[in-house]
Amino acid sequence: MARLQPLWTPDDAVETTDPIAIAAFLRERDIVFERWPLPDRVRELAAKARLDDTDKAALLAAFAAELAKKSADAGYGSADVVAIRPDLPGVDDALAKFDRVHFHDDDEVRAIVGGHGVFGFFGDDGRQFLLTVEAGDYISVPAGVWHWFYCGEDKRITALRLFRDTSGWVPRYRDTARGVAQGPK
Ligand SMILES: [Fe+2]
Numbered sequence: 149m150a151r152l153q154p155l156w157t158p159d160d161a162v163e164t165t166d167p168i169a170i171a172a173f174l175r176e177r178d179i180v181f182e183r184w185p186l187p188d189r190v191r192e193l194a195a196k197a198r199l200d201d202t203d204k205a206a207l208l209a210a211f212a213a214e215l216a217k218k219s220a221d222a223g224y225g226s227a228d229v230v231a232i233r234p235d236l237p238g239v240d241d242a243l244a245k246f247d248r249v250h251f252h253d254d255d256e257v258r259a260i261v262g263g264h265g266v267f268g269f270f271g272d273d274g275r276q277f278l279l280t281v282e283a284g285d286y287i288s289v290p291a292g293v294w295h296w297f298y299c300g301e302d303k304r305i306t307a308l309r310l311f312r313d314t315s316g317w318v319p320r321y322r323d324t325a326r327g328v329a330q331g332p333k
Pocket residue numbers: 246250251252256295296297319
């Protein structure tokens with residue numbers, strides 16, 4: 149279950165695991181949050197130590213209807229599967245690209261099907277909040293929104309990635325883009 153943690157004195161926001169409250173909070177910030185039902189077959193695939201191309205194709209096929217709808221409604225015309233595991237070669241370097249505050253020129257869209265991770269968000273008002281995402285959580289972070297992402301200590305997450313344009317999905321870091329050193333954690 150997702151968990152939202154505002155990192156400011158909670159005059160108008162409190163930590164919550166209520167998906168309806170989370171979706172409403174995020175919608176005010178143009179971030180889409182949904183819950184996607186997970187078939188048992190998806191849970192089995194997402195729990196594997198390694199996913200081969202056949203497994204990944206099966207995961208995408210399991211969400212064919214949802215992916216077609218997102219393609220039609222939001223223009224996310226392509227998708228793939230990413231499976232982070234603690235013993236993958238280069239996993240720390242791969243994760244290090246995204247745990248600094250950055251934005252992308254395209255939306256960052258993830259449907260989590262196994263494991264968990266944390267998105268951090270850095271608003272233009274300076275307010276920060278964390279969103280822990282787990283299996284069944286779908287999130288679309290709009291292009292240009294400052295954020296960061298990190299895995300739990302287990303470094304284990306499996307997710308569908310939806311794209312409008314894969315060339316737009318390159319991190320632009322806050323410290324280079326704005327000349328501000330920023331430690332998100
Ligand atoms: Fe990102």
